[in-house]
Amino acid sequence: MQVFEELESEVRSYCRSWPTVFEGGSGSWMWDEDGNRYLDFFAGAGALNYGHTHPVLKRALLDYIEGDGVIHSLDMSTTAKAEMLRTFDDVVLQPRGLDYKVQFPGPTGTNAVEAALKLARKVKGREQILSFTNAFHGMTLGALSVTGNSFKRNGAGVPLAHTSAFPFCNYLEEGSSIDLLQALLGDSGSGLDRPAAVIVETVQGEGGVNVASFTWLKRLAELCTDHDMLLIVDDIQMGVGRTGPFFSFEPAGIQPDIVTLSKSIGGYGLPMALTLLKPELDVWEPGEHNGTFRGNNASFVTATASFREFWSDDTLATSVAEHGDLVHSTLVDLASSHLEAGADTRGRGLVQGLVFEDPSITKAVCREAFDNGLLLETSGPDSEVVKLMPPLTISTEELQQGLDILTRSVDTVLAKHRAGVAK
Numbered sequence: 001m002q003v004f005e006e007l008e009s010e011v012r013s014y015c016r017s018w019p020t021v022f023e024g025g026s027g028s029w030m031w032d033e034d035g036n037r038y039l040d041f042f043a044g045a046g047a048l049n050y051g052h053t054h055p056v057l058k059r060a061l062l063d064y065i066e067g068d069g070v071i072h073s074l075d076m077s078t079t080a081k082a083e084m085l086r087t088f089d090d091v092v093l094q095p096r097g098l099d100y101k102v103q104f105p106g107p108t109g110t111n112a113v114e115a116a117l118k119l120a121r122k123v124k125g126r127e128q129i130l131s132f133t134n135a136f137h138g139m140t141l142g143a144l145s146v147t148g149n150s151f152k153r154n155g156a157g158v159p160l161a162h163t164s165a166f167p168f169c170n171y172l173e174e175g176s177s178i179d180l181l182q183a184l185l186g187d188s189g190s191g192l193d194r195p196a197a198v199i200v201e202t203v204q205g206e207g208g209v210n211v212a213s214f215t216w217l218k219r220l221a222e223l224c225t226d227h228d229m230l231l232i233v234d235d236i237q238m239g240v241g242r243t244g245p246f247f248s249f250e251p252a253g254i255q256p257d258i259v260t261l262s263k264s265i266g267g268y269g270l271p272m273a274l275t276l277l278k279p280e281l282d283v284w285e286p287g288e289h290n291g292t293f294r295g296n297n298a299s300f301v302t303a304t305a306s307f308r309e310f311w312s313d314d315t316l317a318t319s320v321a322e323h324g325d326l327v328h329s330t331l332v333d334l335a336s337s338h339l340e341a342g343a344d345t346r347g348r349g350l351v352q353g354l355v356f357e358d359p360s361i362t363k364a365v366c367r368e369a370f371d372n373g374l375l376l377e378t379s380g381p382d383s384e385v386v387k388l389m390p391p392l393t394i395s396t397e398e399l400q401q402g403l404d405i406l407t408r409s410v411d412t413v414l415a416k417h418r419a420g421v422a423k
């Protein structure tokens with residue numbers, strides 16, 4: 001660990017929650033240099049939906065590298081990119097009746113968001129973007145300006161302007177934020193400048209596993225149409241099957257104008273990001289938004305293999321729904337046996353949260369789970385939510401094993417907490 005303390009910036013964070021040196025991973029497991037094995041309920045913050053080193057994706061990547069396939073190409077045309085685009089259209093977009101042009105920004109989520117915001121402002125010729133409480137969209141300035149967390153926002157060091165934050169679904173009462181928006185947008189005296197776009201997550205992953213109802217999302221989409229605003233769905237963490245379907249917005253019956261994807265879209269944990277735009281919005285001039293690593297061909301290859309392997313039928317989506325139910329019912333039982341700690345649950349599909357009133361309990365549970373071989377992240381503005389995000393490919397036995405460790409960890413931490421309080 002010494003080398004990291006000596007040479008790496010203080011900005012590092014996950015390594016502080018999990019103080020060991022990881023060496024490898026396979027499926028739902030990681031192991032460290034000392035041979036300790038960890039069940040991974042973190043899945044690269046959503047970048048490893050198909051688990052670690054999936055054999056089918058690995059084979060495709062190794063074959064490509066062995067054949068001296070192009071690795072780096074900016075936005076030149078390559079065989080790997082052609083196959084990725086065609087497969088994405090055939091396997092993902094067309095069966096869902098979706099018609100999007102694909103933009104490759106730099107290969108991170110925040111890049112896809114920057115491109116979406118720029119494009120919306122260019123198309124509508126307006127500055128204002130609406131975002132939501134507890135949203136997280138990335139760490140570059142545009143993405144930060146639509147992010148809620150004040151600690152992250154303060155890091156910008158400059159004013160974050162031309163955006164307005166509104167209450168997310170259930171921040172107040174469920175539909176009230178849409179009623180408020182509707183009233184303000186319809187009132188020429190409200191002081192709200194007409195926005196170019198609204199950016200929203202269907203489930204706020206970083207912001208506390210806050211779930212938007214399908215009705216709320218549908219009403220939001222209607223509001224966008226009525227007031228000539230573009231709807232941007234940031235599906236960077238919740239897309240690629242995390243909530244069940246490929247796109248998290250599918251069950252809401254909406255078709256966003258712009259969709260951002262990253263994290264698991266590259267398939268193998270390799271960097272890639274996409275900004276999907278309705279064809280009529282494609283008003284970019286050549287090179288108006290670019291990035292040296294937007295043509296990461298290794299990611300094109302593993303993405304193509306992942307579409308074929310996991311999205312040619314609904315096996316994966318069905319398994320996510322079933323496993324999501326198992327996680328949810330376990331958490332409901334756990335929460336109801338710890339009502340004294342203000343325990344509660346949230347989630348959809350294979351992103352589920354266990355909330356405690358006191359964030360120190362949440363942190364202690366994650367630490368106890370780590371000591372027992374389970375990787376769990378916290379989420380929410382005060383890290384008050386234990387966030388469960390196992391790989392979508394996890395087996396039922398592995399899932400149960402992780403849930404058993406979580407249950408034991410919660411019991412241990414709360415017993416210690418009660419003993420401490422009683423003293």
Ligand SMILES: Cc1ncc(COP(=O)(O)O)c(C=O)c1O
Pocket residue numbers: 045108109110111113136137138139201205206234235236237238262263
């Ligand atoms: C919804 C959402 N948008 C954007 C981002 C930013 O992605 P990246 O960290 O790859 O820039 C994240 C990252 O957690 C995210 O969850």
